[in-house]
Amino acid sequence: MSIDDDNLQRRMETKEAVEPNDADAVAYKRLFQILTETDTPTSLGIEDAVVAKIERQRKTSVLLDYVWLMAGIAFLAIVGLVAIVLYGPRLLLSGWQWNIVALAACAGVVVTLLNSIERRLLNR
Amino acid sequence: MIDDRNLVRMIQGGDMQALRVLIRQHERLVLHMVRRVVSNEEEQKELCQDVFLKVYNSLGSFGFQSRLSTWIATIAYRHALNHLRVQKVKFSDLPSDDMTSALKDFDTPESMVMETDLNDRVRELIGRLPMQYRTIINLYHLEEMSYAEIGSIMDLPEGTVKSYLFRARAMLKEYVKRYI
Numbered sequence: 623m624s625i626d627d628d629n630l631q632r633r634m635e636t637k638e639a640v641e642p643n644d645a646d647a648v649a650y651k652r653l654f655q656i657l658t659e660t661d662t663p664t665s666l667g668i669e670d671a672v673v674a675k676i677e678r679q680r681k682t683s684v685l686l687d688y689v690w691l692m693a694g695i696a697f698l699a700i701v702g703l704v705a706i707v708l709y710g711p712r713l714l715l716s717g718w719q720w721n722i723v724a725l726a727a728c729a730g731v732v733v734t735l736l737n738s739i740e741r742r743l744l745n746r
Numbered sequence: 747m748i749d750d751r752n753l754v755r756m757i758q759g760g761d762m763q764a765l766r767v768l769i770r771q772h773e774r775l776v777l778h779m780v781r782r783v784v785s786n787e788e789e790q791k792e793l794c795q796d797v798f799l800k801v802y803n804s805l806g807s808f809g810f811q812s813r814l815s816t817w818i819a820t821i822a823y824r825h826a827l828n829h830l831r832v833q834k835v836k837f838s839d840l841p842s843d844d845m846t847s848a849l850k851d852f853d854t855p856e857s858m859v860m861e862t863d864l865n866d867r868v869r870e871l872i873g874r875l876p877m878q879y880r881t882i883i884n885l886y887h888l889e890e891m892s893y894a895e896i897g898s899i900m901d902l903p904e905g906t907v908k909s910y911l912f913r914a915r916a917m918l919k920e921y922v923k924r925y926i
Contacts, residue, residue, distance in 0.1 A: 652922050
């Protein structure tokens with residue numbers, strides 16, 4: 623690229639007047655005109671499709687959350703059952719006697735509560 | 747007209763109407779970024795949708811360090827590059843010094859004789875340029891972005907952006923000169 627080209631382009635960018643008989647200047651003027659014209663459509667009409675994709679994504683994510691929650695509860699129940707089979711239905715913790723069923727119910731409530739808190743925080 | 751900060755806040759609050767406004771405001775910019783990557787119109791639309799999906803999912807990480815349009819253009823540019831990589835389309839990441847190779851075989855004597863619209867011919871020629879050149883031309887002339895903004899989108903120094911743009915225009919000028 624020559625120095626003339628460089629100068630001409632700078633002048634075109636700042637919209638300075640150029641020599642009308644200079645072939646390069648005329649060519650640049652025409653080129654800048656073409657470059658600023660667009661053949662892009664004004665609207666693609668993709669808003670609905672994007673919103674639909676987001677809704678789908680959200681539904682899948684909620685479903686996945688429930689799957690994880692159910693898997694957690696199922697795991698907890700299995701562990702509880704194994705514990706009952708191995709150690710009997712009563713548990714001694716720090717001097718308190720716990721009913722294993724009450725303990726499992728309590729754990730279920732805690733898991734559900736944590737899940738709903740997390741959900742609220744994530745949706746902020 | 748809602749300003750960018752309010753628009754982003756509304757979308758984060760779950761306002762889908764605000765998201766539609768954001769899409770309408772930026773769809774042309776996104777299309778400019780992806781249209782040279784794929785020629786098929788349906789595929790272009792699909793890519794644009796994916797870009798806006800990414801924008802929506804990443805909105806929480808946007809801290810207004812740049813203009814919203816610059817940030818969206820960056821996502822669109824990276825998405826277009828990834829698409830090329832996935833498709834394993836051969837493209838020149840570092841444009842060759844021999845820019846005139848884009849002109850090679852472009853004009854047959856027949857096409858020179860045919861009175862095709864010069865605008866269309868130049869657009870077609872731009873389509874033959876390496877991706878970085880095309881993107882810079884589009885962002886500078888159609889989106890009226892500054893060298894600094896283009897540099898931040900494409901992760902290039904400002905001087906490189908300027909040099910690519912000037913070289914591409916000098917080459918295109920030679921072509922236009924033949925017609926006028």
